[in-house]
Amino acid sequence: MRQVGFLVDVSRCLGCRACEVACKNYFGLGETQRYRRVSEVEWQTEDGIGLFYLSLACNHCENPECFRVCPNRTYRKRRDGIVVHDAGLCDGCCTCVKACPYGAPQYDADTGKVDKCDLCVSRLDAGLRPACEEACTNDALKVIFLDRIDETGLLKSVPTLPDIRITRPSIRFNPPVVRKQWLSKK
Amino acid sequence: MPKVFRNLCPRNCFSTCSILSYVENGKLVRVSGDPAHGFTRGNLCAKGYAYVERVYSPERILHPLRQFPRGSGNWCPITWEEALETIARKILELKGRYHSFRPVGFCKQYGNMGLLHYAANALFDGLGSVTVTEGNSCWSAGLDAYLYSMGSMEKPDPEDMVNSKVIVLWGVNPAWTAVHQMHFIDRARTRGAQVVVIDPVFTATAAQADLYLRPKAGSDGALALGMAKYIVENAWHDHEFLAHHVEGYEAFFAYLTSISYDWVEQETALPVEAIKEVTELYALNSPAAIWTGLGLQRHTNGGQNVRTILTLAALTGNLGRPGAGLYNPSMTPWELFSFYTRDHVISRHPVEHRRININLLGAELKKTTDPPVKMLWLAQRDLFQDAHTGSLRGALEDLELIVQVDQFLNRSSRYADIFLPTTTQFEEWDVLPSYWHHWIGINEPAISPLGESKSDLQIAWDLSRKLNELSPGICSFPTAGKEEEWVAGEFNQEVYSRLEIEDYRELLQGPRKLKWPQVAWEEMKFKTPSEKFEISSLTAASEGLPLLPVYSEPASAPAAYPFRLMTPHSQSGNNSQFLNLPWLTWGTGEPCLRINPLTAKRLGLSNGARVRVYNQQGEIVFPVKLSATIREDTLVCFQGWPGSAEHELNDLLNGSPTDMGSKGSGRPSIAIHDTFVNLCPA
């Protein structure tokens, strides 16, 4: 089965949020709609501070909860695995918003509807890269074909990503890296 | 199909991006980066991508307004005619009352850096001697360190960083404040370069570094001295270079023998191994570059610290060669332009304005007499992003008229009487160079001015017309014109030949790179009195500063206020700009106060707990966010968040001057990062 998804290199992500806002700019999103969300993840390691940024949109899951729960059947999984949502059919009940473990569907108070990342299908179809990937200065985001890539060295999850067993998200990560740090004299 | 126009981002930012603006039915629908721009390479930053929201924000002011009474928030629309008439009459009345224009105050900084926005400056030049603010809170101390050491602020083409073998990012967070530079840093890395970050905060850039050092804030000079000592002890210095191009190194070497590594450890709170590791990396891998950040110099010893860091390049001969060098913003490419707008009046009729310190505006307004300042023109400026904002309130209340020219009401608006709406870059002609890269683009109008907004240039013409109507000949600034002709006026033969074009309109096809040296100081003729790199600076000594880059003690926390409060830039705002936009702020959990987990534990605070942060000047309440990225004695809140009428973050900043700053920009800067506070649960 063909499955398009994202490869996120958390060791390269700068947390600059260009991807997040480039997406809002491209789709003209509402004030509170974040199809892509960049968050800061900090943890303590043996070697010092672990810090990476996590840029997440919709994960175009293999078992999309959104699709399963929507009473209006607004979700559809394309042959290439991309999960698309038909806002025309949406009545804004937000069942999917509550069901998606990753917070991908986003309600807009102005339109009274939910919508989410469609992996820029119209751009992909035109041979363009998604708006977020194109906006990333540090090449931290890439669209991948999960059925074709070699997953050696890639992670299926990273700290703070909600449990992946429910929906099997189509996202992979290059692992976070902690390099040499001198924080203070012991 | 949308029509595409070219704009420039005029913010106070390293990148000065060229923007492609997509317009449908007269409406800006989308922006993108400009692939023809060789430095920004088709990308904007998060703030740049939010411009559509900024242009059409429901909060944007599109009509002239009058607030009555002041501070009431009762803003009523008035016509341009009424607004200009009120302002012009006030200016003339003050002139009559005091026989001088000096009661008229003018305050502008970097809200919009476009060359045509200097029209406001020229308008006031056209009146005669008024009161203008001088100095800036940004880069003055570090700038002076460069001026004492090398005589002028010249730096390499930032694209040359790809040739570096070591890149030291000292107190700078380009991942958030100059994101396009990260591409060139990354290219250097793929070619084997090592990246070092030295910063009191473990930033997003630090997370990318091969080596990170976290010195105590303000101790950078001690760290640099430790590095210099280790270089000299190991004879890693460049003898040849020192002998030919450096003044005063012998005396400096003697000074280095007087400091000990124990002392360096104590000052910086870093182990000597860290100092040795970074020194070895920098001294033994040539060419090596150092980028001195702007936060670094916002300390009471900031200028001297920067000066000490600069000597490391002189010791190791890391100057004048590809891949080497010292990086800091530089206005040298700006000087190629004609400043047709800014100097419109002053080039013909030189005027000596009365100058007051922008960094202490409240106090300065209060103490200025004979004649006092009675009116203030605020050009795209929020005064509450400065230090010691508490003292501003009373001073502003005393003024008889405050005119604000901007796109949004801000914290200063509480004190303003008249608000004049100005256009964004998408609604006007303009041109502006970068203080970082060497690309020049052009800014054309993509859409018509929204509502009744007018460009700063148009406002200046209109006010001059009104003044001259009421009192013929009173203002020598033109009363009408064509914006595009003024853009043309900013260009000259030199700029054209360096861009290899014949007409500015060619830039509508895409920005071009100035023919400008890739490497600074290639000729090794420094612009100091000795024509050498001056470690020992008689100029500094004659201006009351140390002859040598000796250590100058940092400010330390008083017992009552044991925490250092730092207010660095976030990725989502640029000083006071952008943070009013939901696209950039909604859902981010800011503003909050970052606090080290050990400190939080000691005080019994957990994530999200609300604390009152206070010192002798003010207080503000925040939720805390635990983060080991900062030291236990440090607190961080990103700058730019609007407070409330009673509580501003900047009330806490005490406004102590930096040690340097008067040489390059007229006044010392503000030691913003030497702010000390205490906190308790709210």
Ligand code: SF4
């Ligand atoms: S991330 Fe959420 S919205 Fe996207 S496919 Fe998975 S369940 Fe559906």
Ligand code: SF4
């Ligand atoms: S644009 Fe790239 S570097 Fe910036 S936050 Fe997004 S993924 Fe990270």
Ligand code: SF4
């Ligand atoms: S703020 Fe800076 S990086 Fe962002 S769009 Fe403007 S010039 Fe470019």
